[in-house]
Amino acid sequence: MSFTVLMLVIICGSVLVQHGDTETVLTTETESCMPNMCTLRKVFGAMTEKQSSMETRLKAIENQITQLKNKAVKVVFSAATGGNGHIGPVNTHTTMVYRTVITNVGNAYNRFTGIFVAPVSGIYYFTFFYIAGGANRSSLVLMKNNQAVVASIDHQTSHDEADNGGNAVFLQLQKRDQVYMRLNPNTHVFGNDRLTTFSGVLVHQL
Amino acid sequence: MSFTVLMLVIICGSVLVQHGDTETVLTTETESCMPNMCTLRKVFGAMTEKQSSMETRLKAIENQITQLKNKAVKVVFSAATGGNGHIGPVNTHTTMVYRTVITNVGNAYNRFTGIFVAPVSGIYYFTFFYIAGGANRSSLVLMKNNQAVVASIDHQTSHDEADNGGNAVFLQLQKRDQVYMRLNPNTHVFGNDRLTTFSGVLVHQL
Amino acid sequence: MSFTVLMLVIICGSVLVQHGDTETVLTTETESCMPNMCTLRKVFGAMTEKQSSMETRLKAIENQITQLKNKAVKVVFSAATGGNGHIGPVNTHTTMVYRTVITNVGNAYNRFTGIFVAPVSGIYYFTFFYIAGGANRSSLVLMKNNQAVVASIDHQTSHDEADNGGNAVFLQLQKRDQVYMRLNPNTHVFGNDRLTTFSGVLVHQL
Numbered sequence: 001m002s003f004t005v006l007m008l009v010i011i012c013g014s015v016l017v018q019h020g021d022t023e024t025v026l027t028t029e030t031e032s033c034m035p036n037m038c039t040l041r042k043v044f045g046a047m048t049e050k051q052s053s054m055e056t057r058l059k060a061i062e063n064q065i066t067q068l069k070n071k072a073v074k075v076v077f078s079a080a081t082g083g084n085g086h087i088g089p090v091n092t093h094t095t096m097v098y099r100t101v102i103t104n105v106g107n108a109y110n111r112f113t114g115i116f117v118a119p120v121s122g123i124y125y126f127t128f129f130y131i132a133g134g135a136n137r138s139s140l141v142l143m144k145n146n147q148a149v150v151a152s153i154d155h156q157t158s159h160d161e162a163d164n165g166g167n168a169v170f171l172q173l174q175k176r177d178q179v180y181m182r183l184n185p186n187t188h189v190f191g192n193d194r195l196t197t198f199s200g201v202l203v204h205q206l
Numbered sequence: 207m208s209f210t211v212l213m214l215v216i217i218c219g220s221v222l223v224q225h226g227d228t229e230t231v232l233t234t235e236t237e238s239c240m241p242n243m244c245t246l247r248k249v250f251g252a253m254t255e256k257q258s259s260m261e262t263r264l265k266a267i268e269n270q271i272t273q274l275k276n277k278a279v280k281v282v283f284s285a286a287t288g289g290n291g292h293i294g295p296v297n298t299h300t301t302m303v304y305r306t307v308i309t310n311v312g313n314a315y316n317r318f319t320g321i322f323v324a325p326v327s328g329i330y331y332f333t334f335f336y337i338a339g340g341a342n343r344s345s346l347v348l349m350k351n352n353q354a355v356v357a358s359i360d361h362q363t364s365h366d367e368a369d370n371g372g373n374a375v376f377l378q379l380q381k382r383d384q385v386y387m388r389l390n391p392n393t394h395v396f397g398n399d400r401l402t403t404f405s406g407v408l409v410h411q412l
Numbered sequence: 413m414s415f416t417v418l419m420l421v422i423i424c425g426s427v428l429v430q431h432g433d434t435e436t437v438l439t440t441e442t443e444s445c446m447p448n449m450c451t452l453r454k455v456f457g458a459m460t461e462k463q464s465s466m467e468t469r470l471k472a473i474e475n476q477i478t479q480l481k482n483k484a485v486k487v488v489f490s491a492a493t494g495g496n497g498h499i500g501p502v503n504t505h506t507t508m509v510y511r512t513v514i515t516n517v518g519n520a521y522n523r524f525t526g527i528f529v530a531p532v533s534g535i536y537y538f539t540f541f542y543i544a545g546g547a548n549r550s551s552l553v554l555m556k557n558n559q560a561v562v563a564s565i566d567h568q569t570s571h572d573e574a575d576n577g578g579n580a581v582f583l584q585l586q587k588r589d590q591v592y593m594r595l596n597p598n599t600h601v602f603g604n605d606r607l608t609t610f611s612g613v614l615v616h617q618l
Binding site: 061062078 | 243246250253256257260263264267270271274329331333347354355356357358359360361362363369370371372373374375376377378409410
């Protein structure tokens, strides 16, 4: 561009115009307001070019702002077991189904299967709480696909009608990873709409 | 554009100016660099209009950026009961007052009433923990206005001096919804500055 | 700028040009398209100045967008004690070392010392859970530097093989503040890769 402008200068015989210095053109020709329409027009061309480039940048900025505003994918759930009594003891590893949904923004938790499926890759927070009577052991495990992550257990006791437990974890998931609570064999918990819960949230999308 | 300017150099004739086609003007006025001031002025008008429209877009962008930067309303609290002993048993449903404030960004939790009032609509996270001696039952309920959401209970037992419990939930609130902990009749907990707590945070503003 | 344009009007004797009203110049001189090159050139100067100022604003906006996009510092950790058995009883206040790291985005948690060091000032969320056998008391305290924040205790009992406990808090930290779990003298917990955990996250950078 500066080479081109230099060419302009040679041809139209005006004052040297340096790159981007359109204002110089307008201040140096003081002896007459008339001449050098040519110079003016060339400088006008430079300005048009700049305006066009600013237009491009404006569009890019407008796009980025749209992305920033839409960026926060929201995935949040809380559910309780529902029912009103003992869940288990079970014979085998059993996925806990929390069928009383309190919140399920993003619809990633399935109240029929008890499984949370990560809609996007990211860091998630999960927490669970339970109550269990003393007649049996309790052993609840937070699972990521086939892998145990954190757990809470409680021993059998004839002397304590109930015990509480829970745990929490921040866990990195890939899109489509499954997280759910597993009740271990020969263990039980007690549940209703409020006491034994499972919750999770997307903390950071990655 | 450098090609266009080169054309300028070689040629200098005039021609029809189409809307927005300011560069055409500058290439086609061949016989002299002087004439068609008229055309130049009209094209100049188009450019002025464009500049004005870009000004409007710049202002809109600057406003949106301000909003994006200010967007994160922060509402976060943690409090403990304070005191140093049994709270309850109570005769009636009683709002727990957590008067030792650890954090209260946004000032939405009231340490005199024990009530959290949502300053904006959104998804919030609440959690509570308590310890209680075995001489009485415990029954703590997290309330949203008049509605029980999650709870934690513990049975009476002569054999366990203390039991712990808690729960957590992600809950969608409207502006001005009230969330608080309710201690049920004939139940108690134990509290001081650290053991029996109530916390909450705005996760997503809606 | 408006002064300069006004001066244009007086000196060159053209139609009155009001602030920003470059288009007036171009529409009022209808009888001839030739004259007042002078006016045109001065108004052109004003437009150049405006373009330059818009360029400055565009750059500022582009910087702010870069900051907004990079803004979310991520600090998230979860860890379990590891091992497979009793931890304690200890003779003195002892920092719990959670050496099985589940997540440690931002690398602020040190699995060798058990200490989380805040990389930036802000509001953080911490939570911990544990299980402990009844043969000894349990007393776990979440510490901020030398200050106890929240805690969970459990009494000794011969009648309950295990008890669970935990707590959580939202805490404002300055950059370099240290947060860790302290096991009090003569108390114990039980730990492995899943049961006794410590987690934390940066909620809001301040």
